[in-house]
Amino acid sequence: MIPMMLVKFLLAMLPIIWLIVALSRLKMPSHTACLSALAITAVLALAIWKLSPVNTAAAALEGSLNALWPICLVIVAALFTYNLTLKTGAMEQIKKMLAGISNDKRVLTLIIGWGFGNFMEGMAGFGTAVAIPASMLAGIGMNPINAVVACLVVNSTPTAFGSVGVPTTVLSTVTDLEHITMAGYIALIQCILTFISPFIMVYIIGGGKKAFKGMLPMLLTASLSFTLPWFFVARYLGPELPDIIGSICSILCMIAASRIFKTDSDKEYLIETSGQGDLKNQKSSSAAKVSITPKEGVKAWAPFILIFILLTLTSTICPPINNLIKPIKSSFLIYPGEGGKPLAFSWINTPGVMIFISAFIGGIIQGAGIADIIGVFCGTLKKYWKTIVTICAVLAIAKIMTYSGMIKDIAEMLVKATGPVYPFVSPLIGVLGAFITGSGTSTCVLFGELQKETAQQLGLNVYWITAANVFGAGIGKMVCPQGIAIGTGAVNEVGSESKVLGAVFKYFIFYALLAGVICLAGSFIFKI
Structure with a gap:
């Protein structure tokens, strides 16, 4: 029995192993690697797990449709928003405004990547917390690969409360555990990595520990101003608001701190703006730093302000509007086999639609014509079709592996092999789920009940073990192909996925191992 379990485990791991080899060793483009992995997965499902051809095709179709709506919708909307700000010149205005806050790359990284990125994760999720901040960081002159890596790393712990708490709410639903209690345990298990994430981000952007020089007050401000409200909101209010309230507090505190604490910058950490040269030569004149009026500033930020307003108004924070538009959806049964459930498409109450509306209105405010907006949209689709193919292929793989039983065989082998040290492995199962699906929510659906049953046995x-599942899911998103594809697409580095994977991998290993140690220590040392 054990040998057969091992054989099935190894066979089920083949698509994952192939993806790792194809991306990191063979340097294959992400869409090619994922399509070939999809073919391998389909063959295994047909030949070994005896999934019928009809069900295999249906599983792949369900995954692809789920990828297109809402995931690719959000990604295209986010990239469209960014490209439109380039077209209207708003991004250059934003760069000037940010230079008015600080001319230090490290400070701006914290405000945009940590503060604004966590806000986007809390409000929208689905890749926006990587796509938009990474594109903004690259847009103000930072190394695009480092920008993607930094955003992927710090997007790990906010995942649990992303999209107004959806992953945690789903985890509570599938495990039949109380959601506020669950949110408290998730905040507890993640608080250490959440606190150190700004330090890691500056380390990545700044090229090592030398980047910490003169930054301790700002780093502590960034960490504490997010982690403390994030923790207490999760503990006492539940999963919907921790990322949102934490990020708003953090952004305001960091802007204030940047006025109080002066960082010790040299040329290496100064940003440049188009046609204005090195900002080091502009310190003597605040007018040289910021030459735009408040009205122009609001105009430049209009799409992002509207994203905040619309996502807030249509979320569960505002029940009257949320309850009005939530029922506007369609459901279709795609997969006819065992375990198949109707696939729901929310036509209005989905982040991608709100982002598109915000971008369109924001573009009009910024002076773009209808023809300009349509042109930017078509250009975005043309430029990022490979990213869309990659994400569709990954979700198709995930559905085939789930319905065929491949995912279950992988997880059960890990449980059997680990026994008493299962708490260490528990977040690693979440890592596996997120690597395959790219989604904290999907990982909770896949493994939530398994984690609960194993904990009981x-x-x-x-609560602690199921919290470890979503903890690991956030970490796994660092290295999932679709997440990397989102990042490289956002910074105009399509084809550089292998570079990003190589750069982010060491941080992924550190986070994954530390997550395992935290979970193990919590179970057996602190008796949580």
Whole structure:
């Protein structure tokens, strides 16, 4: 029995192993690697797991449709928003405004990547927390690969409360565990990595520990101003608001701190703006730094302000509007086999639609004509079709592996092999799910009940172990192909996926191992 379990485990791992080899060793383009992995997955499902051809095709179709709506919708909307700000010149205005806050790359990285990125994760999720901040960081002159890596790393812990708490809410639903209690355990298990994430981000952008020089007050401000409200909101209010309230507090505190604490910058950490030269030569004149009026500033930020307003008004924070538009959806049964459930398409109450509306209105405010907006949209689709193909292929792989039983065989082998040290492995199962699906929510659906049942069998705290699942899911998103594709697409580095994977991998290993140690220590040392 054990040998057969091992054989099936190894066979089920083949698509994952192939993706790792294809991306990191063979340097294949992401869309090619994922399409070939899809073919391998389909063959295995047909030949070994005896999934019928009809069900295999249906599973792939369901995954692709789920990828297109809402995931690719959000990604295209985010990229369209950014490209439109380039077209209207708003991004250059934003760069000037940011230079008015600070001319230090490290400070701007914290404000945009940490503060604004966490806000986007809390409000929208689905890749926006990587796509928009990374594109903004690259747009103000930072190394695009480092920008993507930094955003992928710090997007790990906010995942649990992303999209107004959807992953945690889903986890509570599938495990039948109380959602506020669950949110408190998730905040507890993630608080250490959440606190150190701004330090890691500056380390990445600044090229090592030398980047910490003169930055300790800003780093502590960034960490504490997010982590403290984030923790207490999760503990006492539940999963919907931690990322949102934490990020708003953090952004305001960091802007204030940048006025109080002067960082010790040299040329290496100064940004440049088009036609204005080195900002080091502009310190003597605040007018040289910021030459735009408040009205122009609001105009430049209009799409992002509208994104905040619309996502807030249509979220569960505003029940009257949310309840009005939430029922506007369609459901279709795509997969006819065992375990198949209707696939729901929310036509209005989805982040991508709100982002598109915000971008369109924001573009009009910024002076773009209808022809300009349509042109930018078509150009975005043309430029990023490979990213769309990659994401569709990955979700198709995930659905085939789930319906065929491949995912279950992988997880069960890990449980059997680990026994007493299962708490260390528990977040790693979440890592696996997110690597395949690219989604914290999907990972909770895949493995939530498995984690709960295993915890009960081993006499462990079910809240702690199930919290480890979504903890690991956030970490796994660092290296999932679709997440990397989102990042490279956002910074105009399509084809550089292998570079990003190589750069982010060491941080992924560090986070994954530390997550395992935290979960193990919590179970057996602190008796949580």
